[in-house]
Amino acid sequence: MNKFFILASGVAFAALATSASAHHSAVQFDFTKQVPIKGTVTHFRAINPHMQLILRVKDAKGEHLVEFEGHSTNNMYRNGYRKGMVNEGDVITVNVAPLKNGGEGGYVVSADLAGGTHFGMVSRSLDAAKIQQQAEGK
Amino acid sequence: MMRKLSLAVAATLLTGVALAAAPKHPDFTGVWTNAGAPAMGGTTNTAANVVLPMLPGPKARVDAYNKLVQPLGETPGGWCLGTGLPGSMLGSGGYPMEILQREEQINIVYEAHNEARRVYFGARNAPQEDRVPGRNGYSTGHWEGDTLVVETDNLVDQIDQRFAHSDEAKVVERYHLEPKLDDKGRRVLVADMTLTDPKFYSAPVTAQKRWAQVPNGRLLPYECAEEGWNARLAEIAKKAGVAVP
Numbered sequence: 001m002n003k004f005f006i007l008a009s010g011v012a013f014a015a016l017a018t019s020a021s022a023h024h025s026a027v028q029f030d031f032t033k034q035v036p037i038k039g040t041v042t043h044f045r046a047i048n049p050h051m052q053l054i055l056r057v058k059d060a061k062g063e064h065l066v067e068f069e070g071h072s073t074n075n076m077y078r079n080g081y082r083k084g085m086v087n088e089g090d091v092i093t094v095n096v097a098p099l100k101n102g103g104e105g106g107y108v109v110s111a112d113l114a115g116g117t118h119f120g121m122v123s124r125s126l127d128a129a130k131i132q133q134q135a136e137g138k
Numbered sequence: 139m140m141r142k143l144s145l146a147v148a149a150t151l152l153t154g155v156a157l158a159a160a161p162k163h164p165d166f167t168g169v170w171t172n173a174g175a176p177a178m179g180g181t182t183n184t185a186a187n188v189v190l191p192m193l194p195g196p197k198a199r200v201d202a203y204n205k206l207v208q209p210l211g212e213t214p215g216g217w218c219l220g221t222g223l224p225g226s227m228l229g230s231g232g233y234p235m236e237i238l239q240r241e242e243q244i245n246i247v248y249e250a251h252n253e254a255r256r257v258y259f260g261a262r263n264a265p266q267e268d269r270v271p272g273r274n275g276y277s278t279g280h281w282e283g284d285t286l287v288v289e290t291d292n293l294v295d296q297i298d299q300r301f302a303h304s305d306e307a308k309v310v311e312r313y314h315l316e317p318k319l320d321d322k323g324r325r326v327l328v329a330d331m332t333l334t335d336p337k338f339y340s341a342p343v344t345a346q347k348r349w350a351q352v353p354n355g356r357l358l359p360y361e362c363a364e365e366g367w368n369a370r371l372a373e374i375a376k377k378a379g380v381a382v383p
Contacts, residue, residue: 047362047365048361072360
Protein backbone atom coordinates (compact mmCIF):
# COMPACT_ATOMS: atom_id res chain seq x y z
CA MET A 1 0.00 0.00 0.00
CA ASN A 2 2.85 2.34 0.67
CA LYS A 3 4.92 1.51 -2.31
CA PHE A 4 5.56 4.65 -4.26
CA PHE A 5 3.98 4.36 -7.60
CA ILE A 6 6.42 4.73 -10.42
CA LEU A 7 4.37 6.75 -12.79
CA ALA A 8 6.70 6.83 -15.74
CA SER A 9 4.70 6.23 -18.88
CA GLY A 10 4.34 2.62 -19.84
CA VAL A 11 4.89 1.14 -16.41
CA ALA A 12 2.07 2.70 -14.45
CA PHE A 13 -0.11 -0.39 -14.70
CA ALA A 14 2.57 -2.75 -13.47
CA ALA A 15 3.61 -0.47 -10.67
CA LEU A 16 0.08 0.00 -9.44
CA ALA A 17 -0.68 -3.67 -9.64
CA THR A 18 2.31 -4.58 -7.47
CA SER A 19 2.09 -1.61 -5.16
CA ALA A 20 0.70 -3.58 -2.25
CA SER A 21 3.64 -5.93 -2.12
CA ALA A 22 6.46 -3.57 -1.20
CA HIS A 23 5.42 -1.61 1.85
CA HIS A 24 8.35 -0.10 3.69
CA SER A 25 7.90 -0.12 7.43
CA ALA A 26 9.40 2.42 9.79
CA VAL A 27 11.57 -0.23 11.44
CA GLN A 28 13.58 -0.46 8.25
CA PHE A 29 14.90 3.07 8.64
CA ASP A 30 17.73 4.36 10.80
CA PHE A 31 16.19 7.30 12.65
CA THR A 32 19.44 8.11 14.42
CA LYS A 33 20.78 9.45 11.12
CA GLN A 34 19.68 12.09 8.67
CA VAL A 35 20.89 12.45 5.12
CA PRO A 36 20.03 15.39 2.82
CA ILE A 37 19.10 14.40 -0.72
CA LYS A 38 18.34 16.92 -3.46
CA GLY A 39 16.27 16.15 -6.50
CA THR A 40 13.37 17.01 -8.75
CA VAL A 41 9.93 15.86 -7.71
CA THR A 42 8.41 13.41 -10.20
CA HIS A 43 5.69 12.11 -7.88
CA PHE A 44 4.30 13.24 -4.54
CA ARG A 45 1.26 12.31 -2.51
CA ALA A 46 0.43 13.40 1.03
CA ILE A 47 -1.51 10.37 2.25
CA ASN A 48 -1.84 8.06 5.23
CA PRO A 49 -0.29 6.08 6.65
CA HIS A 50 2.82 7.44 4.90
CA MET A 51 3.46 10.07 2.27
CA GLN A 52 4.87 9.04 -1.10
CA LEU A 53 7.67 10.80 -2.92
CA ILE A 54 9.82 10.06 -5.93
CA LEU A 55 12.76 12.32 -6.77
CA ARG A 56 14.88 12.42 -9.90
CA VAL A 57 18.35 12.52 -8.41
CA LYS A 58 21.76 13.14 -9.98
CA ASP A 59 24.66 11.46 -8.24
CA ALA A 60 27.65 9.23 -8.95
CA LYS A 61 25.30 6.69 -10.51
CA GLY A 62 24.01 9.28 -12.92
CA GLU A 63 20.41 10.50 -13.13
CA HIS A 64 17.82 8.14 -11.73
CA LEU A 65 14.60 7.91 -9.73
CA VAL A 66 14.68 7.37 -5.98
CA GLU A 67 11.61 6.47 -3.92
CA PHE A 68 10.94 7.77 -0.43
CA GLU A 69 8.21 7.60 2.12
CA GLY A 70 7.55 9.78 5.10
CA HIS A 71 5.15 10.89 7.77
CA SER A 72 1.41 10.57 7.66
CA THR A 73 -0.59 13.46 6.30
CA ASN A 74 -1.58 14.27 9.87
CA ASN A 75 1.97 14.50 11.14
CA MET A 76 3.04 16.49 8.09
CA TYR A 77 0.30 19.06 8.73
CA ARG A 78 1.30 19.25 12.39
CA ASN A 79 4.84 19.99 11.26
CA GLY A 80 4.22 22.75 8.76
CA TYR A 81 3.16 21.07 5.55
CA ARG A 82 0.18 22.53 3.70
CA LYS A 83 -1.62 21.52 0.51
CA GLY A 84 0.18 22.58 -2.66
CA MET A 85 3.61 23.01 -1.09
CA VAL A 86 5.18 20.18 -3.11
CA ASN A 87 4.54 19.84 -6.83
CA GLU A 88 5.95 17.82 -9.69
CA GLY A 89 8.95 19.59 -11.18
CA ASP A 90 9.95 21.28 -7.92
CA VAL A 91 13.58 20.97 -6.91
CA ILE A 92 13.65 20.14 -3.22
CA THR A 93 15.98 18.76 -0.59
CA VAL A 94 14.65 16.09 1.72
CA ASN A 95 16.31 15.09 4.97
CA VAL A 96 15.84 11.38 5.29
CA ALA A 97 16.44 8.60 7.73
CA PRO A 98 18.27 6.12 5.49
CA LEU A 99 17.35 2.50 5.01
CA LYS A 100 19.22 0.27 7.43
CA ASN A 101 20.14 -2.11 4.63
CA GLY A 102 21.98 0.64 2.79
CA GLY A 103 19.52 0.75 -0.05
CA GLU A 104 18.45 3.89 -1.84
CA GLY A 105 15.67 6.04 -0.51
CA GLY A 106 14.64 6.56 3.07
CA TYR A 107 12.08 8.06 5.37
CA VAL A 108 11.51 11.78 4.85
CA VAL A 109 11.82 13.53 8.18
CA SER A 110 11.78 17.08 6.81
CA ALA A 111 12.00 18.92 3.51
CA ASP A 112 13.45 22.21 2.29
CA LEU A 113 11.33 23.47 -0.57
CA ALA A 114 11.70 25.88 -3.43
CA GLY A 115 11.40 29.42 -2.16
CA GLY A 116 12.94 28.64 1.20
CA THR A 117 9.94 27.06 2.89
CA HIS A 118 10.39 24.06 5.11
CA PHE A 119 8.25 21.44 6.75
CA GLY A 120 8.95 18.57 9.07
CA MET A 121 11.01 18.00 12.14
CA VAL A 122 13.92 20.34 12.76
CA SER A 123 16.87 18.25 11.74
CA ARG A 124 19.30 19.89 14.15
CA SER A 125 17.24 18.86 17.12
CA LEU A 126 16.37 15.44 15.82
CA ASP A 127 14.43 13.45 18.34
CA ALA A 128 14.87 10.00 16.93
CA ALA A 129 12.63 8.37 19.45
CA LYS A 130 9.76 10.72 18.71
CA ILE A 131 10.11 10.30 14.99
CA GLN A 132 10.30 6.55 15.34
CA GLN A 133 7.19 6.54 17.45
CA GLN A 134 5.27 8.75 15.05
CA ALA A 135 6.43 6.63 12.18
CA GLU A 136 5.08 3.59 13.91
CA GLY A 137 1.90 5.58 14.30
CA LYS A 138 0.79 3.37 11.62
CA MET B 139 -38.98 41.25 57.74
CA MET B 140 -40.46 40.28 54.40
CA ARG B 141 -37.38 41.61 52.65
CA LYS B 142 -35.08 39.45 54.80
CA LEU B 143 -37.24 36.41 54.15
CA SER B 144 -37.19 37.03 50.41
CA LEU B 145 -33.41 37.34 50.45
CA ALA B 146 -33.11 34.10 52.40
CA VAL B 147 -35.40 32.28 49.98
CA ALA B 148 -33.50 33.66 47.01
CA ALA B 149 -30.18 32.63 48.52
CA THR B 150 -31.50 29.12 49.15
CA LEU B 151 -32.80 28.86 45.61
CA LEU B 152 -29.52 30.09 44.14
CA THR B 153 -27.58 27.58 46.22
CA GLY B 154 -29.90 24.86 45.02
CA VAL B 155 -29.45 25.89 41.40
CA ALA B 156 -25.69 25.96 41.84
CA LEU B 157 -25.70 22.51 43.36
CA ALA B 158 -27.94 21.18 40.62
CA ALA B 159 -25.67 22.65 37.95
CA ALA B 160 -22.50 21.27 39.49
CA PRO B 161 -21.24 18.34 37.45
CA LYS B 162 -21.60 15.01 39.19
CA HIS B 163 -18.33 13.79 37.76
CA PRO B 164 -15.15 15.27 36.30
CA ASP B 165 -15.56 16.28 32.68
CA PHE B 166 -12.95 14.62 30.46
CA THR B 167 -14.31 16.22 27.29
CA GLY B 168 -11.51 17.51 25.09
CA VAL B 169 -8.51 16.57 23.01
CA TRP B 170 -5.65 14.81 24.73
CA THR B 171 -2.10 14.06 23.67
CA ASN B 172 0.72 11.99 25.09
CA ALA B 173 1.90 13.32 28.43
CA GLY B 174 4.96 11.14 28.73
CA ALA B 175 8.20 10.65 26.93
CA PRO B 176 7.54 10.32 23.20
CA ALA B 177 9.38 7.04 22.89
CA MET B 178 6.99 5.49 25.35
CA GLY B 179 3.92 7.37 24.18
CA GLY B 180 3.19 8.20 27.79
CA THR B 181 2.89 4.55 28.63
CA THR B 182 4.81 3.44 31.69
CA ASN B 183 4.61 -0.25 31.09
CA THR B 184 4.98 -1.87 27.71
CA ALA B 185 5.47 -5.32 26.34
CA ALA B 186 9.00 -4.19 25.52
CA ASN B 187 10.05 -3.66 29.11
CA VAL B 188 8.15 -6.29 31.06
CA VAL B 189 8.00 -10.06 30.95
CA LEU B 190 4.42 -10.94 30.23
CA PRO B 191 2.91 -13.90 32.10
CA MET B 192 1.91 -15.47 28.82
CA LEU B 193 0.97 -19.12 28.64
CA PRO B 194 3.08 -21.42 26.39
CA GLY B 195 0.50 -22.00 23.66
CA PRO B 196 -0.29 -18.33 23.00
CA LYS B 197 3.40 -17.45 23.32
CA ALA B 198 4.22 -19.88 20.52
CA ARG B 199 1.59 -18.19 18.35
CA VAL B 200 2.88 -14.71 19.14
CA ASP B 201 6.49 -15.78 18.50
CA ALA B 202 5.47 -17.25 15.15
CA TYR B 203 3.62 -14.06 14.25
CA ASN B 204 6.59 -11.89 15.16
CA LYS B 205 8.96 -14.13 13.23
CA LEU B 206 6.73 -13.70 10.20
CA VAL B 207 6.19 -9.94 10.24
CA GLN B 208 9.12 -8.38 12.09
CA PRO B 209 11.80 -9.00 9.45
CA LEU B 210 9.55 -7.17 7.01
CA GLY B 211 8.59 -4.51 9.52
CA GLU B 212 4.96 -5.07 8.66
CA THR B 213 2.25 -3.75 10.97
CA PRO B 214 -1.56 -3.78 10.87
CA GLY B 215 -1.49 0.02 10.87
CA GLY B 216 0.65 0.02 7.76
CA TRP B 217 -2.34 -1.58 6.10
CA CYS B 218 -4.80 0.87 7.64
CA LEU B 219 -6.12 -1.48 10.29
CA GLY B 220 -7.03 0.18 13.58
CA THR B 221 -4.90 -0.63 16.60
CA GLY B 222 -7.60 -2.23 18.73
CA LEU B 223 -7.66 -2.60 22.49
CA PRO B 224 -5.54 -2.23 24.54
CA GLY B 225 -3.07 -0.67 22.06
CA SER B 226 -5.56 2.03 21.12
CA MET B 227 -5.90 3.33 24.68
CA LEU B 228 -2.22 2.91 25.47
CA GLY B 229 -0.67 4.74 22.60
CA SER B 230 -2.82 5.29 19.56
CA GLY B 231 0.36 5.48 17.53
CA GLY B 232 1.37 8.70 19.22
CA TYR B 233 -1.64 10.55 17.79
CA PRO B 234 -4.11 12.46 19.98
CA MET B 235 -7.52 11.30 21.14
CA GLU B 236 -10.78 13.15 21.69
CA ILE B 237 -13.29 12.50 24.44
CA LEU B 238 -16.89 13.65 24.18
CA GLN B 239 -18.69 13.06 27.45
CA ARG B 240 -22.36 12.81 28.23
CA GLU B 241 -23.95 11.36 31.33
CA GLU B 242 -25.17 8.21 29.59
CA GLN B 243 -22.38 7.78 27.01
CA ILE B 244 -18.76 8.71 26.43
CA ASN B 245 -17.28 8.62 22.94
CA ILE B 246 -13.54 8.27 22.51
CA VAL B 247 -11.96 8.86 19.10
CA TYR B 248 -8.33 8.03 18.47
CA GLU B 249 -7.06 10.11 15.57
CA ALA B 250 -5.05 7.27 14.05
CA HIS B 251 -7.42 5.42 11.73
CA ASN B 252 -10.36 7.39 13.15
CA GLU B 253 -10.71 4.58 15.64
CA ALA B 254 -13.83 5.13 17.76
CA ARG B 255 -14.97 3.66 21.05
CA ARG B 256 -18.29 4.15 22.76
CA VAL B 257 -18.67 3.68 26.48
CA TYR B 258 -22.24 3.14 27.62
CA PHE B 259 -23.65 3.78 31.07
CA GLY B 260 -26.59 2.12 32.82
CA ALA B 261 -29.73 1.71 30.79
CA ARG B 262 -27.97 3.03 27.69
CA ASN B 263 -26.17 -0.33 27.41
CA ALA B 264 -27.12 -2.79 24.69
CA PRO B 265 -28.35 -6.27 25.63
CA GLN B 266 -25.46 -8.74 25.86
CA GLU B 267 -26.63 -10.68 22.81
CA ASP B 268 -26.60 -7.50 20.69
CA ARG B 269 -22.98 -6.62 21.45
CA VAL B 270 -20.83 -7.09 18.37
CA PRO B 271 -17.28 -8.41 18.92
CA GLY B 272 -14.48 -6.29 17.52
CA ARG B 273 -10.91 -5.07 17.95
CA ASN B 274 -12.06 -2.51 20.52
CA GLY B 275 -14.77 -4.71 21.98
CA TYR B 276 -17.84 -3.46 23.81
CA SER B 277 -17.35 -1.00 26.67
CA THR B 278 -19.54 -0.19 29.61
CA GLY B 279 -18.77 2.49 32.15
CA HIS B 280 -19.49 3.55 35.70
CA TRP B 281 -18.08 6.05 38.16
CA GLU B 282 -16.35 5.33 41.43
CA GLY B 283 -16.14 8.77 42.92
CA ASP B 284 -14.09 10.86 40.50
CA THR B 285 -12.69 7.79 38.76
CA LEU B 286 -14.21 6.61 35.51
CA VAL B 287 -14.16 2.83 35.25
CA VAL B 288 -14.50 1.33 31.77
CA GLU B 289 -14.94 -2.41 31.41
CA THR B 290 -14.53 -3.96 27.99
CA ASP B 291 -15.27 -7.42 26.67
CA ASN B 292 -16.46 -8.79 23.33
CA LEU B 293 -12.90 -8.41 22.05
CA VAL B 294 -11.63 -10.54 19.19
CA ASP B 295 -8.41 -12.56 19.19
CA GLN B 296 -5.51 -10.18 18.46
CA ILE B 297 -1.98 -11.54 18.38
CA ASP B 298 -0.88 -8.34 16.64
CA GLN B 299 -1.34 -6.32 19.82
CA ARG B 300 1.36 -4.91 22.07
CA PHE B 301 -0.45 -7.03 24.67
CA ALA B 302 -1.69 -9.92 22.57
CA HIS B 303 -4.92 -11.49 23.77
CA SER B 304 -7.70 -13.91 22.95
CA ASP B 305 -11.41 -13.38 22.45
CA GLU B 306 -11.89 -14.05 26.16
CA ALA B 307 -9.87 -11.04 27.20
CA LYS B 308 -11.37 -8.40 29.45
CA VAL B 309 -9.90 -4.95 29.88
CA VAL B 310 -10.61 -2.63 32.78
CA GLU B 311 -9.52 1.01 32.47
CA ARG B 312 -9.61 3.40 35.40
CA TYR B 313 -9.36 7.09 34.43
CA HIS B 314 -8.69 9.93 36.84
CA LEU B 315 -7.37 13.47 36.62
CA GLU B 316 -4.14 14.27 38.39
CA PRO B 317 -4.80 16.79 41.17
CA LYS B 318 -2.25 19.25 39.79
CA LEU B 319 -1.59 20.61 36.33
CA ASP B 320 1.64 19.52 34.67
CA ASP B 321 4.63 21.83 34.22
CA LYS B 322 3.06 23.15 31.01
CA GLY B 323 -0.17 24.03 32.78
CA ARG B 324 -2.16 21.18 31.26
CA ARG B 325 -4.66 18.83 32.87
CA VAL B 326 -3.34 15.28 32.96
CA LEU B 327 -5.60 12.29 32.54
CA VAL B 328 -4.23 9.01 33.88
CA ALA B 329 -5.48 5.66 32.62
CA ASP B 330 -4.65 2.52 34.57
CA MET B 331 -5.30 -0.59 32.50
CA THR B 332 -5.69 -4.18 33.64
CA LEU B 333 -6.00 -6.96 31.10
CA THR B 334 -7.14 -10.41 32.15
CA ASP B 335 -7.32 -13.33 29.77
CA PRO B 336 -7.45 -16.94 30.98
CA LYS B 337 -6.56 -18.21 27.51
CA PHE B 338 -3.40 -16.11 27.20
CA TYR B 339 -2.12 -15.11 30.64
CA SER B 340 -1.51 -16.74 34.00
CA ALA B 341 -1.90 -13.39 35.77
CA PRO B 342 -3.39 -9.95 35.05
CA VAL B 343 -1.35 -7.60 32.86
CA THR B 344 -1.23 -3.95 33.87
CA ALA B 345 -0.09 -0.72 32.24
CA GLN B 346 -0.57 3.00 32.75
CA LYS B 347 -1.06 5.73 30.16
CA ARG B 348 -0.90 9.47 30.83
CA TRP B 349 -2.60 12.00 28.57
CA ALA B 350 -2.21 15.81 28.65
CA GLN B 351 -5.06 18.04 27.49
CA VAL B 352 -4.62 20.13 24.34
CA PRO B 353 -6.44 23.45 24.93
CA ASN B 354 -8.92 24.05 22.11
CA GLY B 355 -7.43 21.04 20.35
CA ARG B 356 -8.85 19.44 17.23
CA LEU B 357 -8.38 16.00 15.79
CA LEU B 358 -7.40 15.84 12.14
CA PRO B 359 -9.13 13.49 9.73
CA TYR B 360 -7.21 10.28 9.11
CA GLU B 361 -8.09 8.69 5.80
CA CYS B 362 -5.95 5.71 4.96
CA ALA B 363 -7.69 3.12 2.81
CA GLU B 364 -7.76 4.98 -0.50
CA GLU B 365 -4.50 3.49 -1.77
CA GLY B 366 -5.86 -0.01 -1.27
CA TRP B 367 -8.85 0.83 -3.41
CA ASN B 368 -6.62 2.48 -6.03
CA ALA B 369 -4.56 -0.68 -6.24
CA ARG B 370 -7.69 -2.81 -6.56
CA LEU B 371 -9.08 -0.48 -9.22
CA ALA B 372 -5.85 -0.87 -11.18
CA GLU B 373 -6.17 -4.65 -10.98
CA ILE B 374 -9.75 -4.53 -12.19
CA ALA B 375 -8.84 -2.24 -15.06
CA LYS B 376 -5.91 -4.42 -16.04
CA LYS B 377 -8.10 -7.50 -16.07
CA ALA B 378 -10.61 -5.66 -18.22
CA GLY B 379 -7.85 -4.49 -20.57
CA VAL B 380 -8.65 -0.81 -20.07
CA ALA B 381 -6.89 2.14 -18.53
CA VAL B 382 -7.88 3.32 -15.08
CA PRO B 383 -10.55 5.97 -15.69
